[in-house]
Amino acid sequence: xxxxxxxxxRSSVEAVKVRAGxxxxxxxxxxxxxxxxxxxxxxxxxSAVVIVLLVLLxxxxxxxxxxxxxxxxxxYKFAQPGQAGFLLGADEMGRDVLSRLLHAGRVSLSVGLxxxxxxxxxxxxxxxxxxxxxxxxxxxxxxxxxxxxxxxxIFLLLxxxxxxxxSVFTITLIIGLNSWMTxxxxxxxxxxxxxxxxxxxxxxxxxxxxxxxxxxxxLPNAMAPVLVxxxxxxxxxxxLESSLSYLGYGIQPPTASWGNMLNNxxxxxxxxxxxxxxxGIMITLTVLSFNFAGDGLRDALDPRLSLA
Amino acid sequence: MARYIFRRLLQAIPMLVGISFAAFxxxxxxxxxxxxxYAQNPNMTEADMRRxxxxxxxxxxxxxxxxxxxxxxxxGNMGYSYRTGRPxxxxxxxxxxxxxxLMGCAYLIAITLGLTTGIVSAIRRHSLFDYFSTTGAMxxxxxxxxxxGLMVIIVFAGMLRWIPSGGIATLGAPFSIQDRLIHLIGPxxxxxxxxxxxxxxxxxSSVLEVIGQDYIRTARAKGLxxxxxxxxxxxxxxxxxxxxxxxxxxxNLFGGALVTETVFxxxxxxxxxxxxxxxxxxxxILGLLLITSVMVLVxxxxxxxxxxxxxxxxxxx
Numbered sequence: 001x002x003x004x005x006x007x008x009x010r011s012s013v014e015a016v017k018v019r020a021g022x023x024x025x026x027x028x029x030x031x032x033x034x035x036x037x038x039x040x041x042x043x044x045x046x047s048a049v050v051i052v053l054l055v056l057l058x059x060x061x062x063x064x065x066x067x068x069x070x071x072x073x074x075x076y077k078f079a080q081p082g083q084a085g086f087l088l089g090a091d092e093m094g095r096d097v098l099s100r101l102l103h104a105g106r107v108s109l110s111v112g113l114x115x116x117x118x119x120x121x122x123x124x125x126x127x128x129x130x131x132x133x134x135x136x137x138x139x140x141x142x143x144x145x146x147x148x149x150x151x152x153x154i155f156l157l158l159x160x161x162x163x164x165x166x167s168v169f170t171i172t173l174i175i176g177l178n179s180w181m182t183x184x185x186x187x188x189x190x191x192x193x194x195x196x197x198x199x200x201x202x203x204x205x206x207x208x209x210x211x212x213x214x215x216x217x218x219l220p221n222a223m224a225p226v227l228v229x230x231x232x233x234x235x236x237x238x239x240l241e242s243s244l245s246y247l248g249y250g251i252q253p254p255t256a257s258w259g260n261m262l263n264n265x266x267x268x269x270x271x272x273x274x275x276x277x278x279x280g281i282m283i284t285l286t287v288l289s290f291n292f293a294g295d296g297l298r299d300a301l302d303p304r305l306s307l308a
Numbered sequence: 309m310a311r312y313i314f315r316r317l318l319q320a321i322p323m324l325v326g327i328s329f330a331a332f333x334x335x336x337x338x339x340x341x342x343x344x345x346y347a348q349n350p351n352m353t354e355a356d357m358r359r360x361x362x363x364x365x366x367x368x369x370x371x372x373x374x375x376x377x378x379x380x381x382x383x384g385n386m387g388y389s390y391r392t393g394r395p396x397x398x399x400x401x402x403x404x405x406x407x408x409x410l411m412g413c414a415y416l417i418a419i420t421l422g423l424t425t426g427i428v429s430a431i432r433r434h435s436l437f438d439y440f441s442t443t444g445a446m447x448x449x450x451x452x453x454x455x456x457g458l459m460v461i462i463v464f465a466g467m468l469r470w471i472p473s474g475g476i477a478t479l480g481a482p483f484s485i486q487d488r489l490i491h492l493i494g495p496x497x498x499x500x501x502x503x504x505x506x507x508x509x510x511x512x513s514s515v516l517e518v519i520g521q522d523y524i525r526t527a528r529a530k531g532l533x534x535x536x537x538x539x540x541x542x543x544x545x546x547x548x549x550x551x552x553x554x555x556x557x558x559x560n561l562f563g564g565a566l567v568t569e570t571v572f573x574x575x576x577x578x579x580x581x582x583x584x585x586x587x588x589x590x591x592x593i594l595g596l597l598l599i600t601s602v603m604v605l606v607x608x609x610x611x612x613x614x615x616x617x618x619x620x621x622x623x624x625x
Contacts, residue, residue: 147326150608151601154563155581156334159593162585163338239452243567246454247582262455266571269458270466270473277462280455288450295446 037300044296047289054286058105065099070254081274089274092264097275101282104256108238109286111172111257115237116230118176123183124226128214130184131191142188145181153178154243161249171250175240183229190222224301231294235287242283258283312616320609327605328381331597332374335590381598387591391584396595400577406476407576410495411565417500422507423550427543429508430515441508448505453564457498457571464494474573495572499564503557510553511546518546548619555611559604 039045057064072093081089081097088097130141148156160174194200195218203217238258244250245259253260258279265276346352346360361367365376380387386396425445429438465473471494472478478487518524519542527537566578573579577596584592616622 143322143326146323147330150323150327150559150604151330151597152559152562152566152604154566155597155600158566158581158585159334159597162588235450239450242452243454243563246452247567247570249585259452262458265458266474269462273462273466276455276458280452280459283455284447284451287452288447291446291450 034300038296041296041299043292044300047292047296050285050289051293054105054289055109057102058109061099061102061106065096065102067096067099069095069099069103069256088278089272091261091275092268092272097261097278100256100261101258101278104258104261104279105282105286107168107251107255107257108241108259108283111168111175111241111251112234112238112286112290114172115176115179115241116233118172119179119183119233119237120226120230121180122177123180123229124187124219124222126180127184127187128191128219128222131188132195132210132214132218138188141184145184148178149181153240157240157244158247158249161244166249166252168251168255171241171244175237175244179233179237179240183226183233186225186229187219187222190225191218194218194221225298228294228298228301231290231297235290235294238283238287238290309616312622313613316609316612320605323605324602327601328378328598329374331594331601332377333370334597335594336370336373338588338590386595386598389589389592391587391589391592396591399592400580400595400599403575403577403580406574407565407569407578409492410499410568410574410576411561413492413496414499414503414561414565417496418503418507419554421500421504423511423547425504426508426511427515427546429512430519430546431538433516442512445505445508448502449509451502453498453502453567454571456502457495457568460494460498461571474571476575495568495574498571499561499568502564503561506557506560507550507553510550514549515542515546518542521545548615551611551615551618555608558607562600562604 038048072095073090083089088101091097091100126141130138157174157178160178161171164170164174200213200217203213208217241250241257242259242262245257246262248260248263251257251260253263261279262276269276343357343361343366346357358367365373368376377387384397386400388395389399392399425441429441432438461473464470472491474494476488476491477483478491481487524537524541527541528534532541562578565576566581568574569576569578570582577600581593581596583589584596612622
């Protein structure tokens, strides 16, 4: 309605038509084509490997980490990398940076993954309802999307985080509840176009209920771009969590997250740079991997959607 | 055209109401609400609290409170700071120039660098330059701004001593343009380079999409110089969708500015927001949340109108 249709959404709508026409829904052939295309993309598969490694390292952090990440030994304050058995040095309280990095990975990765899950669940359901029923429900949901998309994310998140008792759970929740909007827009667009297709008419003619139509027929066929969005969402969520934690409103010490390890970095960054360097490298590596994987997934699912 | 602008303005009104109501309710949901600050004072009796609540109008239903507040807002009265008692509008206005400087420079960097790399990347697709610039853009999107800022401080302020490690001017020194500029370089480049990544990616994909169109092939086929095809046919069409990006980027720009301002101790709106959160200065928080959201809204409105001016297909729809 008077709004410029972006090229991305236009081509994704076309893409669905193409896909639905060429491949039978959910066919095994389709999936193996996607998989082989993804594997041929070297950057994307390397990223997938990195992600698996990072997840494993985080999962087994207590066994891999050389020391207790919370153990304070002021004697070793700002021990340099390699000194006294601190492979990556020690922080302002003499805690082992490497062990903290590994444990922080658990927090940062789980916040990222859970947030993406929330965004996909909420976004898919609201987007599907808006697209399927239209009318007032559609208008209400989409205006809510518009309103949330007009508020600067970090400002809104900070306000919410300041009022809630910050914990891994609440931080995940507020980031998740601020990330579903793009998914909702996307799913709505997909549903609108799939709704017109013959197999939906056929299902309806056979007497399918609304619920069955939405969850069994429409949503599964709209999932391809959602999968891509979810992957990219993990990247964004990890960045948001780290920013919040850096600003002091995210994960609270002593629990380590990659963001809050940089919390006081300003004060000592000039004489103990290693404390600030490594957490940032971990964030960049993780976010980069999810971004590359997401891009690769998009190319594999549909080359026409490709940005690259 | 006038009708299109009118329609878009009309659509923006419910948005404005929605945003302000959301922001208002959000801050009323804060634990203890606006009274939390007063409740911290041990000399306050229950009766005092009730009286203040009544004076501030907090004992009225929330929609009445909202309407009164909105009426005040529309006359430019944004309330008073809980901390200092000064008018919120005045407090915010003091911080705006610093943020505008930062954002303006960052935007300039992002648009020049982003457009150039994006266009060259698209024209020389699959070249070494393309490879480096797309990878670089992806890295730019993945690096946390605050960490990038810290690295800039380590290298350029700590090791090379080219720039100061923060602040807007040398303390105690008399005002000089040179001093201001040298303080601006760090934060503006960090924020600007971060945005460049997005601009470069969008420009590249937009140019690539146009290059694939039939009319470009036609233009080439009829023997036009490649320079003419590029400037008159490709870029003219490819750069139009970027107007939308310019509008959309406002939202991220504020977030990026907040983080950058914190890293470089830049006394702008973002820092004010964080400070107000630390002091639970709700009226300033509310004012800032609203102003930034309204600016995002205005940004996308302007982008839509500008788009319609450049591309008649939009307004005819």
